[in-house]
Amino acid sequence: MSNQKKDGDEKRWLDNPKNVSKLVYLLVAACILSVLADFVWSRHGHFSFEEIPAFYAVYGFVAYCFIVLSAKQLRRILKRDENYYD
Template sequence: MSDKTPKDGEPGWFERKRNIDKVWYVLLVFGAILTASEFLYEHHPHFAIEEIPVFYEIFGFLAFVFIVFAGKALRKLIMRDEDYYDRD
């Protein structure tokens, strides 16, 4: 990446489908490694729920999905035009 501003029309590194896929797979692999590592150390759970296998993975995933969908639902309720307050 250079300091020069890229030319128009030339897609950046992150805009190529191939690269994005690369990132995505790296991420998945990293996730898999993390999940595997769970079984390699001694657990000191404070709460019972932590004893559920892959609790953090599931919780993180579901929490995220829940937040996004809840947000979508919320939009129906509270979203207004951009100039909502500027109108008189």
């Protein structure tokens, strides 16, 4: 608001889409490594289904998509104008 200043317009490392893609590749590599780890250490969970390789990976991915996509549908019912209560 009152503290706007003018400098800081220079290009940053993240402004380059190629660098953002590099970060995505890094994430994919981390995902692959985390699944490979399941084959190095066999898991001893409290529940038998925990011992399925990549259980947490699949659960995380599916749960995340379920939450986001169903919330998107929820918006159809719940969304109102910003000044609805005014």
